[in-house]
Amino acid sequence: MTCEDVLSRLDEYVDGDLAEAEFQEIELHLAGCAHCRQQERELRALVAEAAALPREIQPARDLWPEVAARLRGAEGARGVLVRPAVPRWMRTTSLAAAAAVVIALSAALWTRGPGPVTPAGPRALHVTPVAAGAAPADLLEAEREYAGATADLMAALDRQKDALTPEARATLDANLKTIDDALAEVRTALRRDPGNAQLTHLLTSTHQKKIGALQRVVRLNRT
Amino acid sequence: MEADPRAQERALVARAQAGDLEAFEALYRANRGRVYALCYRMAGEATLAEELAQDVFVRAWQRLGSFRGESAFSSWLHPLTVNVALSERRSRRRRTSRVMTTDDPSAYERPVVPKTGPEASVDLDRALSTLPAGARAVFVLHDVEGYKHEEIAKMTGVATGTSKAQLHRARRLLREALDR
Numbered sequence: 001m002t003c004e005d006v007l008s009r010l011d012e013y014v015d016g017d018l019a020e021a022e023f024q025e026i027e028l029h030l031a032g033c034a035h036c037r038q039q040e041r042e043l044r045a046l047v048a049e050a051a052a053l054p055r056e057i058q059p060a061r062d063l064w065p066e067v068a069a070r071l072r073g074a075e076g077a078r079g080v081l082v083r084p085a086v087p088r089w090m091r092t093t094s095l096a097a098a099a100a101v102v103i104a105l106s107a108a109l110w111t112r113g114p115g116p117v118t119p120a121g122p123r124a125l126h127v128t129p130v131a132a133g134a135a136p137a138d139l140l141e142a143e144r145e146y147a148g149a150t151a152d153l154m155a156a157l158d159r160q161k162d163a164l165t166p167e168a169r170a171t172l173d174a175n176l177k178t179i180d181d182a183l184a185e186v187r188t189a190l191r192r193d194p195g196n197a198q199l200t201h202l203l204t205s206t207h208q209k210k211i212g213a214l215q216r217v218v219r220l221n222r223t
Numbered sequence: 224m225e226a227d228p229r230a231q232e233r234a235l236v237a238r239a240q241a242g243d244l245e246a247f248e249a250l251y252r253a254n255r256g257r258v259y260a261l262c263y264r265m266a267g268e269a270t271l272a273e274e275l276a277q278d279v280f281v282r283a284w285q286r287l288g289s290f291r292g293e294s295a296f297s298s299w300l301h302p303l304t305v306n307v308a309l310s311e312r313r314s315r316r317r318r319t320s321r322v323m324t325t326d327d328p329s330a331y332e333r334p335v336v337p338k339t340g341p342e343a344s345v346d347l348d349r350a351l352s353t354l355p356a357g358a359r360a361v362f363v364l365h366d367v368e369g370y371k372h373e374e375i376a377k378m379t380g381v382a383t384g385t386s387k388a389q390l391h392r393a394r395r396l397l398r399e400a401l402d403r
Contacts, residue, residue, distance in 0.1 A: 051369070063251075
């Protein structure tokens, strides 16, 4: 094996990527060639240095304000509402769990207490948990409660209207319309097949999506 | 607040998944150094690295729903960072290919590294920034981040042999640049 042969395979030799026979051949050559040994030492030094480079480098400036601005506004204007994707586990929860999530999320924004929506004192948000494949009457009641929660959020958003840019509001409205269209489709399908558990779940999860979207906009406007 | 850092992180992720931007900011602050380091080395310059790092966190927010907490958040973020950096390189290559006047890559193979930094790692990072983009990406992924050629080939969409050739080229140029 010549020096040229060895040097062309030195990377794989140093990385341990050679078959045993070839590895031994290079070992043999290196034992008798000072030039190639020097090349090997230098290569190993570079590889070791690269592996030891610091894992962290702090940027010269704080990037968070720009990241946050994109999450709040610009991304939303491109059609992606400012929110992380709903986790898969959350999408596949039962109707009851979905309703519970709505209650828990909403508790952060509203205090309980009966009465109509007013700027001074928001009304209670209470969604009765219902099971997948629930009776139409239970589903209707749940729909009413979701509608109430949505109305509360829309009222809160209206109170914040000065904080929302026209573009962001337009994006929000477009997203809400998409969700409303989806809700209408699911309701139509449910009328044809009232006991369908998957459709029942889809209906509530779509409500949940709408409420989650509104909550996030309301919350982000407060920050 | 829980004492276990993993538990704290899980709690932050859960809050962020529910839309809590403050929780996500905490995740950003804990991970920005690691993300920026990888972006900086892959991009070869600070301004682009800042943009890439921002893109990583925006994309992380959008995909947070797919994080199940089975690994550390930083482990989940790492391949996402690599993907963002590689995607940018691919789109930049497409843009550049429209204005390049030569097909001879050796024309871009003469890194000049001013040696002003006292620390070897600073020298190496500086030398890295002078490499051609393809060679730099493979060197960073293989020698700095520890990926195998097969993994790099899959990520970058090239043959394993091409990845090996790029690594060889990168190491040769770096040794020349560092005068070793």
